[in-house]
Amino acid sequence: MKFSLVASVVTAFSAGANAYAISAEDAYLEGLTALGHLRRALPNSPNGYTPTSRDCPSNAPSVRAAAELSSQETAWLERRRNNTVEPMRDLLTRLNITGFDAGSYIDRVSNNASELPNIGIAVSGGGWRALMNGAGAIKAFDSRTDNNTGRGQLGGLLQSATYLAGLSGGGWLVGSIFINNYTTVGALQSHDAGSTWQFENSVLEGPDKGGLQILDTAQYYGSLSDAVTGKRDAGFDVSLTDVWGRALSFQLINATDGGPAYTWSSISLAQDFQDANTPFPILVADARAPGETLIPGNTTVYEFNAFEMGTWDPTAYGFIPMQYLGTNFTAGSVPNNDQCVVGFDNAGFIMGTSSSLFNQFLLNLNGTDIPQSLRDIVSSILNTLSSDNNDIADYTPNPFFHYNPQSNPSANSSRLTLVDGGEDLQNIPLHPLIQPNRHVDVIFAVDSSADTEYIWPNATALVATYQRSLADVANGTTFPSIPDQNTIVNLGLNTHPTFFGCDTSNMTDGINVPLVVYIPNSPYVTYSNFSTFQLSTNNSYRDAVILNGQNVVTMGNGTVDETWPACAGCAILSRSLERTRTDIPEVCNQCFERFCWNGTVDSRDPPRYEPTVLLGEINIANSAATRSINWLAAGVAAAGFVITTI
Ligand SMILES: *[C@@H]1O[C@H](CO)[C@@H](O)[C@H](O)[C@H]1NC(C)=O
Ligand SMILES: *[C@@H]1O[C@H](CO)[C@@H](O)[C@H](O)[C@H]1NC(C)=O
Ligand SMILES: *[C@@H]1O[C@H](CO)[C@@H](O)[C@H](O)[C@H]1NC(C)=O
Ligand SMILES: *[C@@H]1O[C@H](CO)[C@@H](O)[C@H](O)[C@H]1NC(C)=O
Ligand SMILES: *[C@@H]1O[C@H](CO)[C@@H](O)[C@H](O)[C@H]1NC(C)=O
Ligand SMILES: *[C@@H]1O[C@H](CO)[C@@H](O)[C@H](O)[C@H]1NC(C)=O
Ligand SMILES: *[C@@H]1O[C@H](CO)[C@@H](O)[C@H](O)[C@H]1NC(C)=O
Ligand SMILES: *[C@@H]1O[C@H](CO)[C@@H](O)[C@H](O)[C@H]1NC(C)=O
Ligand SMILES: *[C@@H]1O[C@H](CO)[C@@H](O)[C@H](O)[C@H]1NC(C)=O
Ligand SMILES: *[C@@H]1O[C@H](CO)[C@@H](O)[C@H](O)[C@H]1NC(C)=O
Ligand SMILES: *[C@@H]1O[C@H](CO)[C@@H](O)[C@H](O)[C@H]1NC(C)=O
Ligand SMILES: *[C@@H]1O[C@H](CO)[C@@H](O)[C@H](O)[C@H]1NC(C)=O
Numbered sequence: 001m002k003f004s005l006v007a008s009v010v011t012a013f014s015a016g017a018n019a020y021a022i023s024a025e026d027a028y029l030e031g032l033t034a035l036g037h038l039r040r041a042l043p044n045s046p047n048g049y050t051p052t053s054r055d056c057p058s059n060a061p062s063v064r065a066a067a068e069l070s071s072q073e074t075a076w077l078e079r080r081r082n083n084t085v086e087p088m089r090d091l092l093t094r095l096n097i098t099g100f101d102a103g104s105y106i107d108r109v110s111n112n113a114s115e116l117p118n119i120g121i122a123v124s125g126g127g128w129r130a131l132m133n134g135a136g137a138i139k140a141f142d143s144r145t146d147n148n149t150g151r152g153q154l155g156g157l158l159q160s161a162t163y164l165a166g167l168s169g170g171g172w173l174v175g176s177i178f179i180n181n182y183t184t185v186g187a188l189q190s191h192d193a194g195s196t197w198q199f200e201n202s203v204l205e206g207p208d209k210g211g212l213q214i215l216d217t218a219q220y221y222g223s224l225s226d227a228v229t230g231k232r233d234a235g236f237d238v239s240l241t242d243v244w245g246r247a248l249s250f251q252l253i254n255a256t257d258g259g260p261a262y263t264w265s266s267i268s269l270a271q272d273f274q275d276a277n278t279p280f281p282i283l284v285a286d287a288r289a290p291g292e293t294l295i296p297g298n299t300t301v302y303e304f305n306a307f308e309m310g311t312w313d314p315t316a317y318g319f320i321p322m323q324y325l326g327t328n329f330t331a332g333s334v335p336n337n338d339q340c341v342v343g344f345d346n347a348g349f350i351m352g353t354s355s356s357l358f359n360q361f362l363l364n365l366n367g368t369d370i371p372q373s374l375r376d377i378v379s380s381i382l383n384t385l386s387s388d389n390n391d392i393a394d395y396t397p398n399p400f401f402h403y404n405p406q407s408n409p410s411a412n413s414s415r416l417t418l419v420d421g422g423e424d425l426q427n428i429p430l431h432p433l434i435q436p437n438r439h440v441d442v443i444f445a446v447d448s449s450a451d452t453e454y455i456w457p458n459a460t461a462l463v464a465t466y467q468r469s470l471a472d473v474a475n476g477t478t479f480p481s482i483p484d485q486n487t488i489v490n491l492g493l494n495t496h497p498t499f500f501g502c503d504t505s506n507m508t509d510g511i512n513v514p515l516v517v518y519i520p521n522s523p524y525v526t527y528s529n530f531s532t533f534q535l536s537t538n539n540s541y542r543d544a545v546i547l548n549g550q551n552v553v554t555m556g557n558g559t560v561d562e563t564w565p566a567c568a569g570c571a572i573l574s575r576s577l578e579r580t581r582t583d584i585p586e587v588c589n590q591c592f593e594r595f596c597w598n599g600t601v602d603s604r605d606p607p608r609y610e611p612t613v614l615l616g617e618i619n620i621a622n623s624a625a626t627r628s629i630n631w632l633a634a635g636v637a638a639a640g641f642v643i644t645t646i
Helices: 003-020 023-032 071-083 085-094 102-109 127-141 167-180 185-189 217-233 240-252 266-267 347-354 356-367 370-384 461-468 485-490 538-553 564-579 586-595 630-639
Strands: 052-054 119-123 164-166 278-287 301-305 308-311 318-322 340-342 392-394 417-419 442-447 497-498 513-522
Touching: 003 301, 003 461, 023 356, 052 217, 071 217, 071 278, 085 102, 085 564, 102 564, 119 127, 119 167, 127 167, 127 185, 127 442, 164 167, 167 185, 167 240, 167 278, 167 347, 185 347, 185 538, 217 240, 217 370, 240 347, 240 370, 301 347, 347 356, 347 417, 347 586, 356 370, 356 417, 442 461, 442 538, 442 564, 497 586, 564 586
Parallel strands: 119 164, 119 442, 164 278, 442 513
Antiparallel strands: 052 340, 278 301, 278 417, 301 308, 308 318, 392 417, 497 513
């Protein structure tokens, strides 16, 4: 891929724009544009939460095979890869890789994307803990954060990254940033910028009245219920995920009533995204056949990106345009005279799908003082589902109905049921980043999973992805070998960043296997291991966990290990240096000695993992306000769905 192909990029983009302009809802969008609002993800569902049927454009949408990247992603990447050059040059120069002139190197490879480092970031699931620890990581990687480009800091890594994938709680983070005009974590925390991340009241209570929110709790429940009833009355199947996604939106989307009209596909219309000033956002969810209770490791993984929804797996192996989710597709096309649906891809519904495990909370509303309207809707949803299906998100009509019937397990079902992306134990969204078509070189994998007894990660998610990469379903994806979790804990590989896949000569696919920079949640300035089922935190603890996350990924801005910042730079450069047959700087060799897993295995049962804070512990004001709703956790356990690792 050469950057000299600007003309074709521009053409591809305007062709895309023309295709868009044909459809009715885009006339609506153009209306908004004319009002000068085409600057952020949009409330562009014509009828709020309710999906709307419209005549299809003359070039009706269809399912495409997953053999290559979409033409939109390919065109967008040409801009993005170019836009990462300057930030990468700045970052790598600043990281002080002794004896290596990072600036000249980046200049030398800058006009050839296949030589330039290609960076992905993946943020795991784990509820609000994962949102906050992941937010700390993104804040530390973001050059827009105050005082973030000094010695030992990693500000600019986000600007250097091509992809940003999120799952479940990590998906809330990615969605909240992108739906809110590619805002910063600092702004999402800030009272002055609208107080979006208000986690003092749980989603079960709803937001405080004031600011953007005008509802009291009863009205809040009424609003959830009305939205979901509206969708159902329009003829769409609803699931608990609809209620859940609507509730989440009040905490994640900076708009009145949680912005019921914001769509996921509208991310692709935001100015910053179109200018490729952002990484490419992707959420993931797992397929779960109705009635199936254990999700096998080879279940189909679906992704929701800015342009499309679908899967690379050799099952359904297809993608549809995101904005037409909810449209009837049969054998890959819209049947004659059928209409197209828009507004089904509600942003909260997509974030709710990736985190559907948390639907279980709604089961416990029974015991609370909620109005009859919400009680009724929850009951009526539950009545149409068997009790082990409470966690599904219902995608009816199934976009892949009769598509690839020989390999697609859902081909004969008019319904596609998706669940939380971590239910297959791959709690870090690596799947989209290990697709050979995407050629990612290095993945910063931020893990906030609750694997160990005390809710710290032990790389179970990496093990799951590694095992899957060896199975039939792998379909060209490759992943470095990962040792068992006992080894991870015994060698302390979950106490600091660890590289996997350093030695390309030890892997069949060599340099095409991405280097994985595993960054486990650990305590630097606070104990950031709060329960997945804790639904509320005060702002003081929220901010401490976010700050802790900043320190996790920077190792305290290099104060805990002064070699780390340069070593992060070496990880970024590693595959690129090999590809261009450039000598590895001595300092990088030392880094690989220090941070790479070298193949040692120690599978004995480890002692209990109980880390203590590394730097001065922050004093959390009013920690009593950090309420843990334990009866909820108990209720979830009773419902039989607790997946400890999420
Ligand atoms: C690449 O990005 C630079 C800014 O970083 C811009 O000036 C230049 O026009 C871009 N080139 C292409 C081919 O898009
Ligand atoms: C979105 O962010 C851009 C800066 O990235 C800003 O120029 C624009 O005004 C913002 N739009 C809205 C609607 O906030
Ligand atoms: C760069 O690294 C060298 C050691 O490799 C160290 O002596 C020097 O202080 C570092 N400079 C900065 C600005 O971090
Ligand atoms: C940034 O650094 C400056 C100068 O050291 C300091 O005055 C300011 O308070 C810092 N800002 C933040 C947000 O830490
Ligand atoms: C929330 O919206 C308000 C009003 O549009 C804006 O001023 C503020 O910056 C936004 N906050 C975030 C985090 O996007
Ligand atoms: C989708 O197809 C089903 C079955 O043919 C039909 O009942 C439904 O109305 C269709 N929906 C739309 C939006 O065309
Ligand atoms: C809610 O309570 C009703 C009546 O007590 C009961 O029939 C129903 O099963 C309960 N629902 C759940 C999800 O516990
Ligand atoms: C690692 O985590 C898994 C859950 O994800 C747990 O079953 C296992 O016991 C843990 N092992 C260690 C050594 O922490
Ligand atoms: C998943 O694994 C099961 C059991 O090994 C096997 O029967 C099935 O065919 C596999 N599915 C795919 C899509 O590879
Ligand atoms: C992936 O699966 C598809 C569909 O089964 C197949 O056509 C393709 O060749 C596979 N790709 C690789 C790299 O195995
Ligand atoms: C690292 O830098 C960030 C951003 O300036 C700051 O908030 C944090 O306190 C620093 N950490 C340490 C240990 O100095
Ligand atoms: C190298 O490959 C062998 C198997 O061929 C494997 O056992 C070992 O763990 C690998 N080492 C690393 C560091 O990946």
